[in-house]
Amino acid sequence: MSLLEQINSDMKAAMKAKAKDKLQAIRALKTAFTLEMTKTGASELDDDSAVKLVQKLVKQRKDSADTYKSGGREDLADKELLEMGFLEVYLPAQLSDEELTTAIQEIVAKTGASSMKDMGKVMGMASKQLAGKADGKAIADKVKAVLA
Structure with missing residues (x-):
């Protein structure tokens, strides 16, 4: 349906x-x-x-x-x-904080990002992969935390 x-x-x-x-x-x-x-x-x-x-x-x-x-x-x-x-109710299940951290760490590893200069590259991939599963602001905050 x-x-x-x-x-x-x-x-x-x-x-x-x-x-x-x-x-x-x-x-x-x-x-x-x-x-x-x-x-x-x-x-x-x-x-x-x-x-x-x-x-x-x-x-x-x-x-x-x-x-x-x-x-x-x-x-x-x-x-x-x-x-x-x-x-x-109509949104897919949201990722927990731990799941979001793990997903962002995997994306950082895939892209080879090492500093805040690479945030755009990581955000682009993360936004596509995690669309609907996490809020955009939460994704950005987590990417900043992982890259810092």
Whole structure:
């Protein structure tokens, strides 16, 4: 079952269960998919593109929640975090800190990187290999730690 089919199925289930918050999050995701398909002219998104889009929406929710918290609006921050939780279900399992460190060390060994000057080379490979499995900022931080 493709990611889009899973989302459609979950949307129907949320409608039947009258889960208003979950339905709102899934509809936002479906709208983002439709906009992306319209923009690219594709009839359907492949799973890689879909995962990247879900990651983008999760990051937006997280950033919004942080902004709301710093502004003293806990109610809005909680709503964003709730929606983020509903969207994270569609992401592949995230790597643990140890798994990320191991993966970055392997990439550093493959590329022969030895200093921070080689960070671009390592980041390019790491971003491709770990797409969807780890946050870009976490990857960059780990690469800096390994190369330092």
